[in-house]
Amino acid sequence: MDLDFSPGHDAFRAEVRDWLRAHVPPGPLPSLETEEGFAAHREWERALGAARLSVVSWPAGYGGRDASPLEWLIFEEEYYAAGAPGRVSQNGINLLAPTLFEHGTPEQLARVLPPMASGEVIWAQAWSEPGAGSDLAALRATATRVEGGWRLNGQKTWSSRAAFADRGFGLFRSDPESRRHRGLTYLMFPLDADGVTVRPIGRLDGRPAFAELFLDDVFVPDADVIGAPDDGWRVAMSTAGNERGLTLRSPGRYTAAAGRLLDLWRERADPSDTALRDRVADAWIRARAYRLKGFETVSRTDDVGAESSVNKVFWSEFDIALHETALDLLGADGELESEWLEGYVFSLAGPIYAGTNEIQRNVIAERVLGLPRGSR
Amino acid sequence: MKFVLDGEHLLFAESLHKLLDRSDTPTAIRAWSAGDHGPGRRVWRSLAEAGVFALAVPEEHDGAGVLPVELVTAVHELGRHAVPGPVAETVAAAALLASVGGDAAATWLPRMAAGEAMATVARPYALDADAADLVLTVENGELHQAEPAGEARPSLDPARRLFGVTAARSLGKATESALDLGTLACAAQQMGVGRRLLEVSVDYAKTRHQFGRPIGEFQAVKHHLANALVELEFARPLVHAAALSYGTDDFPRDVSAAKAAASEASYTAARIALQVHGAIAYTAEYDPSLWIRKARALYSAWGSPSDHKARLMTLL
Known part of the structure; x- marks a missing residue:
């Protein structure tokens, strides 16, 4: 057992650090939940892609570097330590790409991945519907077979990044006789196609971080089905752990945030406030625990499987606690616009998206601890 | 980078788990709580035979050298079975004695590694000072041999018998580590x-x-x-x-x-x-x-x- 990095790892870290030092914009970009900010973040993705740093763990042929999971953790540490911008491409990179690697055709990989890596095409997820949130298998949007492809109809909602993104992916009911998780198909579709209406939804602070999608006879060619028609549930669930586990919110993000919190404590805190001191220490401890958990995960040879739900509960609740501590350190300034406040508002969604924490706890109890499934 | 326990650590843990499963620790805990250290002592001896108490003792004193990963692996199993006695205290005592060296280390460490001696350290109470063969305390950075003072103070955990101590002979400078x-x-x-x-x-x-x-x-x-x-x-x-x-x-x-x-x-x-x-x-x-x-x-x-x-x- 060890926690040692090889010279190769150190060299990779140094290369990433040097590049970021030279290229990260000096001030924060405008919020990626605004049109101007979205465009600025897309430009940043282009720069990352040109340096082959947007998708380091992908094969070189698609714009990556074949980085190992440990190298990916190192990349993430350096990325967030450098204060680099949020990743506007992350829905595509973390959710769609792993599904394509597992179920996509060579044609799909060659067509979809390079423009995703370069930031040219930004993807939005389209899972939830008004009547299908935690109970995703209740979804009703349809895909109807037509000549050469499919016609999509229905409504999707809480579609992250869809206000400004280029394309979407999600599940549609392709067998009208089917129930629940059977008879669904995983499809990709353009957000600017005829029949698509995107209605941005203001999140808690009013910024359009997600959108409703209304689909009215939207044509999608057969080439944009991932996996087999009617097999979409299995295709989607095979990579659901990516969203819940390390990749969506990497340890490096929290290591950097805990470091900034410590700086804030040194600047602003009353040293006699031991309650706040303990919370700052707690944030540092939890960030370190997650970092170490990441090293543990990439050291394992067995399948992490449902244990990714353990991570999701942890990071989502920790994210809120960390930002609450920062706001409390800021005192009366805590309600004023700041990066901490932006981070706080963002963190509040964590226990809801990617499967609510209640669903995750069911998964942990049933699939990790082996408790009986029973009725809900 | 390989941040998971090695196969040999897991086998060691599993063997201790099985050993302790056979040892009926709840009975030993209840006896210990009533002041009868016999069954608990027997558990300690079997753990010593499995090498547990040698893990915090340097090789020159008949230990395995200080092996922290093996140590936490073993002590985890002791906690899993709620083994009574001054577990963490014996670990600290071994490290303290090793750091001061001299006669105290030469006298006590081989016996501790072999499970023949149980040691405790006041933090501030000395856990199980009535059962321990050696009682230590650290005052102003100095390690002292000590004597239990007064009756056992009852703890929420009935198997934890806590004692005040009086420092006796100084043994040298205590190390923080x-x-x-x-x-x-x-x-x-x-x-x-x-x-x-x-x-x-x-x-x-x-x-x-x-x-x-x-x-x-x-x-x-x-x-x-x-x-x-x-x-x-x-x-x-x-x-x-x-x-x-x-x-x-x-x-x-x-x-x-x-x-x-x-x-x-x-x-x-x-x-x-x-x-x-x-x-x-x-x-x-x-x-x-x-x-x-x-x-x-x-x-x-x-x-x-x-x-x-x-x-x-x-x-x-």
Whole structure:
């Protein structure tokens, strides 16, 4: 057992650090939940892609570097330590790409991945519907077979990044006789196609971080089905752990945030406030625990499987606690616009998206601890 | 980078788990609580034969050398079986004696490695000073041999018999890292206590029926147990990392992080175990109560989470 990095790892870290030092914009970009900010973040993705740093763990042929999971953790540490911008491409990179690697055709990989890596095409997820949130298998949007492809109809909602993104992916009911998780198909579709209406939804602070999608006879060619028609549930669930586990919110993000919190404590805190001191220490401890958990995960040879739900509960609740501590350190300034406040508002969604924490706890109890499934 | 226990560590843990399963620790705990150290001593001797107490003793004193990863692996199993006696204290005593060297080390360490001598260190109370063959205390950075003073003070954990001490002979300068090794051992012990509490609670939730079904079918119960697992899962790597940083400048920082997290996770597991079992676990005669009481006692032994967070902030 060890926690040692090889010279190769150190060299990779140094290369990433040097590049970021030279290229990260000096001030924060405008919020990626605004049109101007979205465009600025897309430009940043282009720069990352040109340096082959947007998708380091992908094969070189698609714009990556074949980085190992440990190298990916190192990349993430350096990325967030450098204060680099949020990743506007992350829905595509973390959710769609792993599904394509597992179920996509060579044609799909060659067509979809390079423009995703370069930031040219930004993807939005389209899972939830008004009547299908935690109970995703209740979804009703349809895909109807037509000549050469499919016609999509229905409504999707809480579609992250869809206000400004280029394309979407999600599940549609392709067998009208089917129930629940059977008879669904995983499809990709353009957000600017005829029949698509995107209605941005203001999140808690009013910024359009997600959108409703209304689909009215939207044509999608057969080439944009991932996996087999009617097999979409299995295709989607095979990579659901990516969203819940390390990749969506990497340890490096929290290591950097805990470091900034410590700086804030040194600047602003009353040293006699031991309650706040303990919370700052707690944030540092939890960030370190997650970092170490990441090293543990990439050291394992067995399948992490449902244990990714353990991570999701942890990071989502920790994210809120960390930002609450920062706001409390800021005192009366805590309600004023700041990066901490932006981070706080963002963190509040964590226990809801990617499967609510209640669903995750069911998964942990049933699939990790082996408790009986029973009725809900 | 390979931040998981090696196969040989896992085999060692499994062999200790089996050994302790056969040892009927609940009976030894109850005897120990009543002042009869015989059955507990027998458990200690079998653990010594398995090599546990040699793991904090240098080779020159018939130990295995200080092997922190093996040590936390072993002590985790001791916590999982709630082995009575001064477990973390014996680890710290060995490290303290090794650091002062001389006659005291030569006299005591081989006997401690062999499981013939049990040692305790006052922090500030000396745990099981009536059972220990050697009582130590640290005052103003000096290690002293000590004598128990007065009667045992009753603890929430009946198997923890706490004594005041009077310092006697000075043995030399105490090193901070020796005390930190004891703190780390306590954290590993807590992880074992927490793990056992989660294990028995999951088993109970699968078999206890109410409203015509196992209570583990109810989401309210599931979510409690999931929360305990989340805390334990994120405390474990901190304990392992602290073991790996033994001998480096990061050791005190990592020990404080590990002890704070292990205390909180183990205590969460205890609260949840009590709630999931219901009234039966609120009885002294039901075995899990022995672990529940130990979890709270160890929470503040060797420094509470707040003590360690305060220290951590001075080290960052």
